[in-house]
Amino acid sequence: MSETNAVNHPRVALVTGANKGIGYEIAAGLGALGWSVAVGARNEELREAAVDKLRAAGADAFGVPLDVTDDASVTAAARLIEDRAGRLDALVNNAAITGGGPQEPTTVDVERVRAAVETNVIGVIRVTNALLPLLRRSPSPRIVNVSSSVGSLALQTTPGAETGPVSVAYAPSKTFLNAVTVQYAKELAGTNVLINAVCPGYTATDLNGFRGVRTPQQGAAVAIRLATVPADGPTGRFFDDGGEVPW
Numbered sequence: 001m002s003e004t005n006a007v008n009h010p011r012v013a014l015v016t017g018a019n020k021g022i023g024y025e026i027a028a029g030l031g032a033l034g035w036s037v038a039v040g041a042r043n044e045e046l047r048e049a050a051v052d053k054l055r056a057a058g059a060d061a062f063g064v065p066l067d068v069t070d071d072a073s074v075t076a077a078a079r080l081i082e083d084r085a086g087r088l089d090a091l092v093n094n095a096a097i098t099g100g101g102p103q104e105p106t107t108v109d110v111e112r113v114r115a116a117v118e119t120n121v122i123g124v125i126r127v128t129n130a131l132l133p134l135l136r137r138s139p140s141p142r143i144v145n146v147s148s149s150v151g152s153l154a155l156q157t158t159p160g161a162e163t164g165p166v167s168v169a170y171a172p173s174k175t176f177l178n179a180v181t182v183q184y185a186k187e188l189a190g191t192n193v194l195i196n197a198v199c200p201g202y203t204a205t206d207l208n209g210f211r212g213v214r215t216p217q218q219g220a221a222v223a224i225r226l227a228t229v230p231a232d233g234p235t236g237r238f239f240d241d242g243g244e245v246p247w
């Protein structure tokens, strides 16, 4: 599709976990830019409430039933987007869980680790691979993996850096996600698909009992920026609002 056609037809984004928190605000921000937004969410009531709210704000939003841990759900989501939009211009892999607490390495219930990796890493790979055929139909495909600076090994090993509580599930799942992002960027180098990881910063959402200090709108900004970067934009890198985050 030419750039002209892309202007005539609104760009299409899928945001996973878009029913609340940062994901909802990423959907709202892309909707405000004129994008058509697929609201990926596993709970029907919450999904439809989010779609209604986005539409009331003027966005072209539609609901996509999506559990990132479920193959059949992800396959059906890709089919729904293909039927509805025919292509995808941006995929924002936002859905994640902490795995619950406590997460000290020496005493952790390993099921917490398994759950965090299943959603935060394998879920991203599952969704990305199911949507890549639709992304490849876009003139400017973008993938944004919503990670966290707590997954930065560089920051985790920098004395005095703020990297949250000791965690052998959530934080390493984001380290794993960062590594996965780099591997996708390497395989997709030389194509027009740009893939980056972002950190929204410590944001007040359900994920942390609303203890975060940033608003969900502030948290969403960096993902919106990377979902909309031009063709000469970065790939295989890690950003927050302040710039590049060390791996």
Ligand SMILES: NC(=O)c1ccc[n+]([C@@H]2O[C@H](COP(=O)([O-])OP(=O)(O)OC[C@H]3O[C@@H](n4cnc5c(N)ncnc54)[C@H](OP(=O)(O)O)[C@@H]3O)[C@@H](O)[C@H]2O)c1
Residues within 6 Å of the ligand: 016, 017, 018, 019, 020, 021, 022, 023, 040, 041, 042, 043, 046, 066, 067, 068, 069, 093, 094, 095, 096, 097, 119, 123, 146, 147, 148, 149, 199, 200, 201, 202, 203, 204, 205, 206, 207, 208, 212
């Ligand atoms: N908040 C922060 O301070 C912070 C900091 C750094 C990074 N992040 C990252 O930002 C992203 C958004 O987090 P948030 O703070 O907005 O958390 P949140 O309010 O808890 O939202 C998480 C979203 O993910 C969805 N989700 C979880 N498991 C899912 C699954 N299996 N399938 C589909 N959706 C699923 C949730 O759906 P349900 O409503 O159905 O549970 C919810 O929509 C996450 O990747 C998180 O790791 C957050």
